[in-house]
Structure formats: C-alpha cells, structure tokens
Amino acid sequence: MEFLIAPIIVALLASILALIISILDKHVNNYGDVEININKGKKVLNVKGGDKLLTTLSSEGVFIPSACGGRGTCGSCKCEISTDVGPILPTEKPYLSTEEINKNIRLACQIKVKKPLDIYIPEELFNAKEFSGIVEEINDLTYDIKEVIVSIGDESIDFVSGRYIQLVVPPYGKIKEYTQRAYSISSKPSEKNKVAMLIRLIPDGIATTWVHNYMKVGEKLKLIGPFGEFEKSDCNSTMVCIAGGSGMAPFKSMFHDMLEKGEIDREVWYFFGARTTKDLFLLKEFQEIEKKWPNFHFIPALSDSSPDEDWDGEKGLITDVLDKYLKTEIDPSKHREGFLCGSPGMIGACNNILNHNGIKDIFYDNFS
Amino acid sequence: MAPDINPLVLLFASIFTSNILLANFLGMCSFISISKDMDSANGLGMSVTAVLTITTAINWVVYRFILIPFDLLYLRFIVFIIIIAATVQVLEMVIDRFSPALYMALGIFLPLITVNCAILGVALFMEIRGYSFIQTLVFAFGSGLGWWLAIVALAAIQKKVLKAPVPEGLKGAGITLITIGFMAMAFIGFSGMLIVQ
16 A cells, blocks of 8 residues: 555645645635726726736626736736826836826736726727627738638627727647737628728738638637727818728728718828739729719829839839829818828838828827 | 754855855746846845745755655655745735735746746755755755845846947847856855855
C-alpha cells in the first residue's frame, strides 16, 4: 500500500490549499452586492462585487468594446468612473493620456468592483449586444478585399450608418485565443437581421487571415456591437467623403441609407482612392446610385495606373484629385463638411487638404 | 545537518556574492521586462522579496515535516510549485482587500512572479544545501533583497542608457543583456569574499 502514500499526500496538500483559497475567495474577496450606476441613473445594475468591471458589465449585458478580452493589452475598454477607485494602476498607465487621467477615464478590465460605482459610458453602448451569427456569403471584391455577410437570424440590430462591430475570431492554426477586431458595418440599417463587413487582407493579421483563409459559408460566429461615433451630420451641408480600400464600408451603408430614406437633395461628393484598377470595386453600384441621385458624385481615382490600363477616370494621388475638385467643382459658398475613412496616413493627408480649402468640420473613422 | 554558516554571513552572501540574479541567473524574464521603469522595478523587487521569504518558509516546513518523514523527496518540485502558486494567490486577495496602498505598490505584480524561477530556485537551494529554518529565512530574505537591488540598479542604468547613443541594432533587449553582463561581472568581483555555495 506504500505506493498510495505519495498521491494521497499530494492530493491532501493540494486540497488543503484549494480549500484555503476558496474560503478566502468567499470571505476576503466577497464585496457583497454592489450597485453600479451608469450615466447618472440611466441604468442601475445590482451586481456581485469582486470581479473586474469589464466582465461584470458584460455579464449584465453592457458591452464595452475590448479587443484583447480583458488582459490589459489593448487599452480600448476605457470608461469614465466618477467614484474614487484609487490611483491609476501601473497596468493602466501606458494606455491613458494625461487628459484622460484628469477626466477619470480608467480601463474597465483593470478595475475591480468593490464598492458602489458611478460610471459614464457612451449612451449607445446600451444598444450594443452580442449577436450569434452565421456566415451567409463571402464575396471577393478585389484580390485582397472580401465582403462578408453574416446573418443574425431572428435577432435584429439597430444602428446608424457609420458604426462598427466587433468580430470575435475563434482560435485557429497557431492562434490559441479568441481575438476581437472592429469592422465598419457596410450593410444598411434597414437590413436588421444581417451585418455586412468589408475585410481587407493584412499580411499576418490575425483576424483578416482567418477571414480570408479559414472562414467558410455556414460558419457560426459572434459579433458584438454596434459601437462608434462616425456618422453623417444632420444638417444640409455638402458632404465631401473620402475613402480608401475597405474604408468603403461605412459610406456604402450611409449612401444606401440616404437613398432609401429619400435624402437625395443633399449634395454628396464621394472620392475613392485606389492604386490600380485591380484595387477598385463596387464601381457599378455607385454609378447606379449616381443615376438615381443627381446630387451624388462618385469620383474614383487611381494613383498608380499604368498607361495601358483601361481607365478614363481621375488619375493621381487622392489628395491632388481632392484638391482640384475642392478648388474647381465643389461650390465653396455652401457649407461643406468632410467625412473620411481609411488608413491614418490617408486621413492625415486629406485632413490637411480639407483644412487648406477652408473646411473645418471633419469627421473620421480611423483604422488603427 | 545544517551547514555551519552564521546567518549574518548568509544574509550578505545571498545579497552580494551569490546574488540570485547576477550570480545564479534566476528570475531573468521579469528582470528584463519590468526594469524599464523605476517605480515598477521597485514594486516588483518588493513583492519578490515578500513572496520569496513567505513561500520559502512554508516550503521549508512542508519539506521538513512532510516530504522527509514520508520519503517523498522526488515530489519536491511539484509540491513547491503548488505551494508557491497558492501562496501568491492568497497574498494577492488578502492585500487587495486589506491594504489598497500596498496593493498598488506590490500587489499588482504578484501574478507576474508566480512563475518567477528565482522563487523556485531559492526553495530548491535551501533543500540542496540543507539549511536550518533560520538559515532558510535569512537566505530567502537576502536573495529577495539581492534581486530587488539588481533590478533597481538595472532600472537606474537603463535610464542612463536611454540617453546614450546606442547603435540601432543593439537598442532594446541587446543593450539590456550587455548591461546585465557587466553587472554580473561586477557582482562576481565579490565572490572570493564569502563562500556559501
């Protein structure tokens, strides 16, 4: 019977330690029922304390965007906590600017719920939900951009054009963890039971590689959203919209929405920058919109077209084309607003051009 | 039988001549990754010292009164690791509850050092060298102080290095490893003074 001694002793030791930990967890880590007051009483949650704010909120159905899933490596789960929860932790510091620290912005994944909290989150986060979807279609738009249409079954999603959604990427290949990535919604708000996204392949990108090489029609996946602030303004200004690559997505949603709601008095200039004809897509779709909507002008421009390409549209850098139109075509006597979606470099450059031409109201959706 | 070493000598030896980090090269990963910022280096050093002293003491008791009587020495690795992990978990919960200030200073680093090899290393050294309880306590505490000293020194040097014209290819981990090499050489200079290992 001697061979039993070792397992018994190890088991005893382990269970004693486990017992101590679980007793401590029950008593020391027990902060009782705690009230979380969101946006001054808009929503009051009664929760059990002791867990991180991010996980506590999501178990109550309030989803704060988070790309890393609460490990404190992405810094996106920022929220304003007006109750004093102690000084900024070293794990939060790298993600918060001085301005944010002064505004009591904290990372929800690092703050433990120990006492009643007053927090403030953007109103629309109440609207964000987790959706279970099935991939309905995957369409190749160019050699590196796919349109993914996800059906969310009987559920319905309410959003304003310009919002984004978080796609939950399951573990695959060498990737062992769930990952979340944000994509603008390209379907229109009236299609309440589906969500479409335009996803461009980024070399070595975790989510884009999965979408391009692993995802299949019929696959089940989770989406969390909608999030974001990018949207068209409510006035009757001239909209100067500029997109590159998959930055097409929010505008596709926006223009279809406006067309459907009959807001076709509004003047819209839509510049789309690409390198060669290989990078262009959905041209027909926007030309169709142009026919139905006289004040809608679609200007695709190629920066790198070779002379033998069949292209009679604009040529040159999108910034140069934009500058030319702002100076010659787009009536400066009307109020003009800029809407940008694309890479940070493109947004920065176009922002300058808009500023130089006296456009001060600029809204953008940065990929970063 | 416990070796005949004065605990005071052992304390100095474990801080300087056989520094757990610079003479034995244990606990390297957190040493390199957390040494960029003085406050964090200090907090981490403090928590390593605390965890080392507490877990090694518990490990000595378990070793002396459970593993030896039942002749289970071959289980020491797994038993030591379980005890270290559990102790760190308990410490984190207790500190978080009862001392927010202490939690801020060292608590948040606790999960990082569960897997710090210096902690297991010290537990194994005390067993290999057959230290008595007092010697074990002193040795563990001294090793913690030695680790703390080394990481604070590295953080201070890194601050200077930041302003130095380091060749492009050596920036980051490269120059850090070279710095650690020089520090190790400096500490080896102590090694003739006291011999405990």
